[in-house]
Amino acid sequence: MYLLGIDIGTSSIKVAVVNVHTQKCVATVQYPDEETHIKSIQPGWAEQSPMDWWHNTQQAILKVNALHLFDLKEIKAIGIAYQMHGLVVVDQHQEVLRDSIIWCDSRAVELGEKAFDTIGHQKSLNHLLNSPGNFTASKLAWVKQHEPNIYSSIAKIMLPGDFIAMKLTGEITTSIPALSEGIFWDFKNNEISRDVMDHYGLDENLIPEIRPLFAEHGYLKEDIAKLLGLKAGIPVAYKSGDQPNNALSLNVLQPGEVAATAGTSGVIYGISDQLTHDPQSRVNTFAHVTYAPEKKHTGVLLCINGTGSMYRWAKHNFAPQLSYTELNHIAAQSPVGSKGLKVLPFGNGAERMLNNKYTGAQLLNIDLNIHNQSDIFRAVQEGIAFSFRYGLDIMRENGMQPKVIRAGKANLFLSDLFAQTFVDVTGVPVELYENDGSVGAALGAGIGAGIFKDAAAAFSQHELFKQLTPQNSSAYESIYQDWKKQLIKALSN
Numbered sequence: 475m476y477l478l479g480i481d482i483g484t485s486s487i488k489v490a491v492v493n494v495h496t497q498k499c500v501a502t503v504q505y506p507d508e509e510t511h512i513k514s515i516q517p518g519w520a521e522q523s524p525m526d527w528w529h530n531t532q533q534a535i536l537k538v539n540a541l542h543l544f545d546l547k548e549i550k551a552i553g554i555a556y557q558m559h560g561l562v563v564v565d566q567h568q569e570v571l572r573d574s575i576i577w578c579d580s581r582a583v584e585l586g587e588k589a590f591d592t593i594g595h596q597k598s599l600n601h602l603l604n605s606p607g608n609f610t611a612s613k614l615a616w617v618k619q620h621e622p623n624i625y626s627s628i629a630k631i632m633l634p635g636d637f638i639a640m641k642l643t644g645e646i647t648t649s650i651p652a653l654s655e656g657i658f659w660d661f662k663n664n665e666i667s668r669d670v671m672d673h674y675g676l677d678e679n680l681i682p683e684i685r686p687l688f689a690e691h692g693y694l695k696e697d698i699a700k701l702l703g704l705k706a707g708i709p710v711a712y713k714s715g716d717q718p719n720n721a722l723s724l725n726v727l728q729p730g731e732v733a734a735t736a737g738t739s740g741v742i743y744g745i746s747d748q749l750t751h752d753p754q755s756r757v758n759t760f761a762h763v764t765y766a767p768e769k770k771h772t773g774v775l776l777c778i779n780g781t782g783s784m785y786r787w788a789k790h791n792f793a794p795q796l797s798y799t800e801l802n803h804i805a806a807q808s809p810v811g812s813k814g815l816k817v818l819p820f821g822n823g824a825e826r827m828l829n830n831k832y833t834g835a836q837l838l839n840i841d842l843n844i845h846n847q848s849d850i851f852r853a854v855q856e857g858i859a860f861s862f863r864y865g866l867d868i869m870r871e872n873g874m875q876p877k878v879i880r881a882g883k884a885n886l887f888l889s890d891l892f893a894q895t896f897v898d899v900t901g902v903p904v905e906l907y908e909n910d911g912s913v914g915a916a917l918g919a920g921i922g923a924g925i926f927k928d929a930a931a932a933f934s935q936h937e938l939f940k941q942l943t944p945q946n947s948s949a950y951e952s953i954y955q956d957w958k959k960q961l962i963k964a965l966s967n
Contacts, residue, residue, distance in 0.1 A: 476500070476549045477925070478708075479916030480534070481716065482527055482556035482634045484576065484738045485509040485782075489534040490912035491544050494925055497935040499913050501543040505534035509786065513573065518580035518823060518832065521573040524562050527634060528641050535702050547705050552642065552694065553712035553919030555719035555911040556635030558655050561613040566629040568640060572621070575613045576634075578739070578779045578823040582612035583830050585619070585674075590755075593669045601662045603654075603772070605755035606670060607826060610656030615674040631680045635713045643692025643710055648682040651761040655715050661749050664767055687763055688712055688922035711922030716911055717743045718763045718773050723914025724880040724907055725933040727764055729771065732876040734896075734904070736886035739822075740781030740858060742866055744774045744874045752872050756827045757865065763918070764929065774874055776827060776865040781858045782885055784819035784835060788854045792847060802889040805851035810946065811953045812849045814839050816960055817857030827865045833964040858886065859895040860957045866900050876902050882909040883939055897942045898950050906940045 475495065481488040486509065490502040510530070513521040539546055559577040564570055575581070586606040590598050598605055606612050610633065618625040630646045633656065640646050653659040653666065658681065660667040671678055685691060690709040699706035714722065721733040721743050729747040734740075749770060751759055762773040789801055796804070820828065821835025837853070866876075883906045886892045897904050917932045926932040 475925070476544050477916040477920050478535070478549050478552045479912040479914065479919065480531060480552065480554045480638065481911035481915055482531070482554065482638055483716070483911070484512070484522070484557050487527065487530040487534045488910060488912040489538045490910065490916050491538060491549070492913055492916040494550070494920060497917065497932065501538050501541045502910070502912060503534055503537045503541070505530050505537055512576070520576050520579040520823060522576050524570050524574050524634070524637050527638060531638055532702060539703050546703050549704060549708060550925060551709050551711045551919035551923035553915035553917070553922065554635040554638055554710065555714055555716050555915040556633060556638070558633070558715035558717060559609050560634045561610050561617070562632040562634060562637040563617065563624065563628045564630055564632070564640075565627050568644070568646075571624050571627055572617070574634060575616070579613065580608055580824040580832065582608040582616045583824055585615050586612040587830070589670070589673050592673055597669065599751040599753065599755070601660045601669065602657055602667060603661055603749060603751045603759040604657055606657050607755060607830065608824065611658050611670050611674065611676070614676060618674065618676070628680055630682050632682065633715070635715070636682065639691050639710045639713055642694055642698055644695055645692030646682040647685045647691045649685060649687040649713065651687050651714065651718060651763060651765055653681070653684070654761040659761065661770070687714060688918065690922065709923055710919075712915060712918035714763050714915070714918060717741050717775055718760070719911050719914045719918065720882070721745065721773060722763050722918055722929065723909045723911060724882065725929070725936045726880055727929055732874070732879045734862070734879045734881045736781050736858065736892070737884070738782045740778040740862055742776040742862065742869060742879065744869060744876060746772050746774055746874070748772070750774065750872060752868065754829060756829060756868050757872065758826065774869060774872070776869055778819070778827065778861045778865060779825055780819045780822035780835060781861070783822045784817070784858060785854055785886060787821070787835070788851060792850055798888070801851050802891055804848045805855055805889070806891045807848040808852035810949050812853035812856055813844055814841070815845050815849045815853040816957050817853045818961055818964055819854065819857045819861055827868060828965060831965055833961075836964060838960055852891070855886070855889065855892045856895055857957065859892065859899045860954050862896060863899045863954055864958065864961065866902075878903045878905055880905045880907060882907055884910050893942055894945060895950070898944050898946045899954055901944055901947050903944070904942045905938055906942070907936065908939050
């Protein structure tokens with residue numbers, strides 16, 4: 475018996491097939507091989523085509539099927555993880571009306587700030603746990619204001635994972651965690667936020683039917699099943715944003731537990747049993763996958779837009795012919811501190827932890843006589859680690875005091891240099907696990923379909939790959955403080 479997990483990432487689609495009995499991945503692929511393009515029609519804008527996601531999802535499933543490592547007919551449920559906060563809009567025929575405005579798009583910042591002021595800062599934070607910011611609700615308000623003809627044709631709005639589920643099943647649904655990540659959910663009144671809907675003048679009929687996150691969200695259509703070589707009627711039994719899903723895949727479910735990831739964006743995600751908020755909304759609180767009215771588990775999320783995207787930019791511009799493994803080896807040749815070279819990795823839209831300011835990515839203190847390729851790549855990795863420390867200190871201000879952080883051995887955590895630098899700079903041990911979002915989505919589907927009785931059962935065979943402890947924190951502290959001064963200077967310009 476198997477489970478199929480789909481991870482709708484910004485860079486690519488990942489698909490995994492997991493054996494129910496061993497809870498291990500038996501086959502995994504990604505599609506396409508090259509990172510998916512982000513359309514930026516204007517500075518600060520970021521869009522992708524939902525139909526490209528759908529095409530790539532189909533190709534990824536066909537690619538994993540072609541490995542012939544499992545019986546297609548034994549797949550019993552499908553789970554979906556997806557890039558958070560994106561806006562997908564469809565008409566009454568389920569046709570896409572425009573490209574998706576994705577998570578790192580900054581165009582709705584001013585609308586969100588006005589909503590924050592009008593609704594009231596304290597009321598917003600008490601009820602929404604966030605400022606409306608440039609989240610999904612504000613993006614929809616932007617469409618309403620600037621593209622009224624499109625807005626008037628919208629039948630339903632969705633997040634990226636909802637769209638893929640719709641293409642698989644023909645049904646459109648949502649959940650409380652999904653609504654909370656779009657800043658549509660009132661945690662105090664346990665309902666769709668009247669304040670947000672009324673302020674923006676949004677039609678509540680645009681919101682899909684609300685179902686539990688771990689539940690059946692439709693069944694695989696016969697024509698799609700035939701196209702993909704799967705069995706018709708398989709339930710889509712789980713849909714979650716990528717960061718709550720990453721936490722699930724790392725078995726981070728209880729208050730005080732913390733997960734991290736360093737993919738296109740960088741995230742630290744901690745579980746709380748309180749409806750907490752950051753007074754400046756620099757870190758954000760959403761309903762966790764285990765959230766229920768009687769068990770208010772929330773996820774406190776720090777997001778850094780430009781982590782993996784910063785490293786990808788450096789690779790493509792300074793060493794396009796080399797692999798990431800080779801870059802990591804080159805970076806390790808430079809000493810701690812990269813001979814004074816510093817990188818601010820904030821070139822992928824307005825950063826929430828910087829109060830929605832945009833500094834642009836910066837390479838600072840270049841000395842043409844001493845700096846070389848290895849210094850550049852180490853400085854990039856150190857700059858990313860420093861940005862994690864900066865954000866973690868904000869989370870500490872808000873009561874999150876992690877004793878250990880769990881991460882998947884993937885993306886930047888594949889670099890031994892980055893992983894150890896992260897630990898040394900933050901001062902927090904890291905546990906690494908062999909996992910990724912598509913595996914977590916598959917196991918989530920097993921919970922939603924009732925194959926596992928709960929999350930504890932789904933992760934009963936979770937195995938630690940490696941533990942890292944701080945080795946050189948004292949050497950990094952002064953270097954980090956110098957980096958922080960550069961950041962504060964950039965923010966004041």
